[in-house]
Amino acid sequence: MLSIKNLKASIEDTEILKGLDLEVKPGEIHAVMGPNGSGKSTLASVLAGREEYEVTEGDVKFNGKDLLDLEPNERAGEGLFLAFQYPVEIPGVSNMNFLKQAINSIREYKGEDAIAAKEFLKKVKEKQDLVGLSGRLANRSVNEGFSGGEKKRNEIFQMAMLDPKLAILDETDSGLDIDALKTVADGVNQLRTKDNAFIVITHYQRLLDYIVPDVVHVLSDGKIVKSGPKELALELEEKGYDWLKEDKGVNA
């Protein structure tokens, strides 16, 4: 589904990603962990198409297409979704109008008809329940005046509405209390199918108690330095990240 080869990316001439490789197959959940500044959010930003980052080398294929050639909206059309670490407040733009336009943009990209009003409302109701936001979105602007937890739930809600093939959760757990964390994880688990995939970017292991990954990757200094089964996350929790740097030193 997603194939990243030797990805190098910079921001303002500082290289952040220094040759990253990653393969994600349908049905898989990948966790990407790593210390602050290792390039986790840069990876999410580059995949979603944020303009500030310059890709200097490497190749990213998403379902056979060259992802880096696509505009952010085209990436969404192809089935990529980024749950933002800091969801943006957009005053004056209503949640419902925004969602409807988003769904119809993706449908248009795929050559499908616009969603029927009835179907849209049914879907909103169903997916709102899933993330515990029932009745809290109508008549409000996108993320405006939302608490941190509500914003993150709204990201998962949007994900559920847009039904992506690959969702990247960029530190969705940061700033969440345990209840909100469980709700977010429940949402992800219920949306999981054999055809879609998730990349869960996180600093801490606790989210992975609820969203069980197939593979855990450790990102350090712009590269994946270690990959392993879910137990790797526990090991990181216990030992921190420093031992990996030493490990790397030995290998080099």
Added chain:
Amino acid sequence: MSTTSKKDKFIANFMKNPVADAIGQQQTVREEAFQALRELEFPTLKDEAWKYTRVAGILNKEFEVKEVENPALSENYLIPDLKVNRLVFINGKFQSELSEVIDSDLDIKTTAQARFENHDAVGGYLGSLTNHKNEIFTALNTAFNQTGAFVQIQKNKKPQFPVHIIDVTEGEGVTYQPRNLFVLEEGAELDIIHTIEGDNGQSFTNLVNEFVVKENAKASYYQVQRNGEKNNHIQTTQVYQAKNSRFKTGTYTFGGKLVRNNVNIAVDGENCETILNGAFLLNGKQHVDNHTFVDHLQPHCESHENYKGIIGGKATGVFNGKVLVRPDSQKINAFQSNQNILLTEQAEINSKPELEIYADDVKCSHGSTTGQMDEEALFYLMSRGMTKGDAMGLMIQAFAAESIDIVEIEPLKQWIESLVEERCKEIQD
């Protein structure tokens, strides 16, 4: 060439056509205007009120009053799903065939007709409010105007349907100067929709509106300006409010080469409400200047002003809003806001909100902000599948919405919103 001869040459454009008949008081007003034209000069950038708007480009051109051969009303000029009393003017000439009055007892006619009948209201009011002795464009209109719309609403009456005035400019080198008068007797109500439609020709139009809003009366004046890239348009709306009255206006500008909108409101009674909103969505080399003046002559009144500018291309917007609170005008609440978004590096806004307060027990505020499109929000919308154009459109519409919310006629509001949406697409092209 001296400026005087330039002025004479420009005024000579209008001399070619006979002016409409005027008798009695109207004749006096017109003579005053001619006198003013002899004495006054056209403004330059040295005049504070015209600091950002250069009219010299208009003065150098030749214009003439021209009728069109086969006047027709484009479907595009009509507001969907709205029944109106419609008055259509093309190049300043009234088109009775294209007009339609559906309220049976509505006192509506052209100002030329009202003058011809020596209508009481025309004799009493036309020219009584305007500053034709000191403002050269108002003097020009007062001297040479041919006709316009005249509506008088009798005491405690309200027409069932709004009045829709359509002013269309067609052809090359056209000029005309409409003169409208609206009189609301005590307790009367009136909604006016005025649409200004331009084409691709060069033109100069100079409009003057007068509103007399008597005790307990309520007037709304919504204007939609859709001039083309070469249409020059200057207008002055002069309003007089008596006590317990409400005046509300929204000016929505979607185009024009040089547009100057003056709104002057004299709030001359207690317990008045005044609302003046506007939005301007500019592109190319357009220049739009909104000048407003609210004069609080009496205590216990409220005024709200909210203008939104969205400026793309190499366009320039100007906002100069002044609120004056006179020494004995206590308990005034006056709020003024101008917010702008610049879409390009070359886009420009000159914003000058002014409060002049001589009373001590008042609540007044004003503010102006100018910024760029929020890139982070744009990326957020795009990451959800919207094209850059759609994402910008959604944000611009959200930004402009506040200034449009005052429109109480739902089909009109929807129409203006759809024009904003359409305009957003053009601005990005």
